[in-house]
Amino acid sequence: MTVRVGVVIAAMNSVEFLDQALGSLATQTVPVDEIVVVDDCSDDDTAAHARRWTSVLPLRVIGTGRRTGIWGGRRAGIAELTTDLVMQLDADDMFAPHHVEVMREAYTRRPGLVSPRPLTWTGRGPWQQADYPKARFPLPGDQLAQLLCTNYVLVGAMYPRKLYEEIGGYRRTRYGEDWDLWLRLVAAGAMVSKPDEATYVYRVRAASYSSLFDKDVAQTEVLTRFLSACDSPVYRRIAKLALLQRIGPAFTEGLQARPVTAAQELILAEAGLSPERVRAAHADPELGLVVRVGTGDGADGGEHIAVLGSAPERLVLAGPVCAGGRVEADLIEDETLRRDRSSLRDILR
Structure with a gap:
């Protein structure tokens, strides 16, 4: 039986980038089954902008009701999906045209937590191969031990919705919500794998959401939570x-x-x-x-x-x-x- 894939996009004030993200979904060699865009109380027309794509994509737009941040947006979006697999896409990133195909093939080879390989883009010129020092991970051996030391799973990962629900899903964090989730997925038995090709286009820009946080402070919160359990x-x-x-x-x-x-x-x-x-x-x-x-x-x-x-x-x-x-x-x-x-x-x- 073919597994169904759903994409969740948490978006806040994303009008500038959202067309490119959704356009990349419309041109996939293997289409996804569901897409949920979550408007996290934007000050711009993010929700209306996303709804323009409902005639060409299997897309629903929902709102959070109050601003929650990425963790809350993704949590709300995944709760709306009915698919077997969850695939993440940030509102300012994109998929290469064969991304879904490559990710599904990787999952078929090794079901679990599939981390894409990244390309980078500044918004101008061609996509570039990412200078990604953690690309060689996971190494053969203890994946959880390695993941505790460094987050080597890219934000645009794909994973089983059933296991996501079993571990409690996304939970409130200042930053590092993905790492917190990956640790619990791997601790619950998910094995990390990566496709051979780089297909997730990560936009490099100074004003990204992650630039708002001191990463060591945020990662300290994630590690402390892990230790508590x-x-x-x-x-x-x-x-x-x-x-x-x-x-x-x-x-x-x-x-x-x-x-x-x-x-x-x-x-x-x-x-x-x-x-x-x-x-x-x-x-x-x-x-x-x-x-x-x-x-x-x-x-x-x-x-x-x-x-x-x-x-x-x-x-x-x-x-x-x-x-x-x-x-x-x-x-x-x-x-x-x-x-x-x-x-x-x-x-x-």
């Missing part, structure tokens, strides 16, 4: 390492202070961190000892963060604290990140 020591450890890198010294707030032992001082010294410069050390139940080490004179000097595991004691992460508190890891030697062929050291660096 996760019982697995392995994934809690990986999520905490990813969280530590985003918030740096703030990670130790609320943790119990612990002294650094002579054995741990030796480990720090071997890593080039002076034990006499230890500013604070705190114990975390999954990570071990999180140590803040000064690298300069005075309170305003530089700082490194090191994570010392136990049984046996060893250095599992070390790196300088950069602007905004983020930790740029120089070293990662953690067994939970090297438990299969998908070593994640390079992701966290």
Whole structure:
């Protein structure tokens, strides 16, 4: 039986771009079965603009009633779909003409969460192959571990509506609503795959929705939510390492202070961190000892963060604290990140 595909487009003040998005749907080599455009209380004629396409596309236009942001728009739109699969399209992006065909083929080969490969467009000139450093992910191995470290699933993904509903769908977030959803889909058993060709056209512009948010702050919210619902020591450890890198010294707030032992001082010294410069050390139940080490004179000097595991004691992460508190890891030697062929050291660096 052929699976049915529905597209959801959350739109707010999108008149400038919406014709191109919907036009790309009208020219697909394999048409979709349903399209829902969700007007998130626009100040312009987004809804009326979308309705002009109802004679050539299987399209419905709905409104949110109150401004909710992308998470609420997508949630409302997906609730209107009756299709087996949900495919996402941002209102300022486009599909290449064979996008739906390529995505369906990828899903047939490996049902689950299908992430498209991106092209980029500035609004002028030809589409470009995206310079996308995360394109090689997922690697063979633990996809959830990799996804906790970095979001390698593109916004225009496709996934089963039934599984989406089982995990509770989109939920309120300031930013990173997609990553929050992908983590729960993969944790529930969805496997990530990607088609061979790049077919999702991502518009590059300075005033995009994502430019309104500090990504580290938003990703901190997503990781914290994941931790609140996760019982697995392995994934809690990986999520905490990813969280530590985003918030740096703030990670130790609320943790119990612990002294650094002579054995741990030796480990720090071997890593080039002076034990006499230890500013604070705190114990975390999954990570071990999180140590803040000064690298300069005075309170305003530089700082490194090191994570010392136990049984046996060893250095599992070390790196300088950069602007905004983020930790740029120089070293990662953690067994939970090297438990299969998908070593994640390079992701966290």
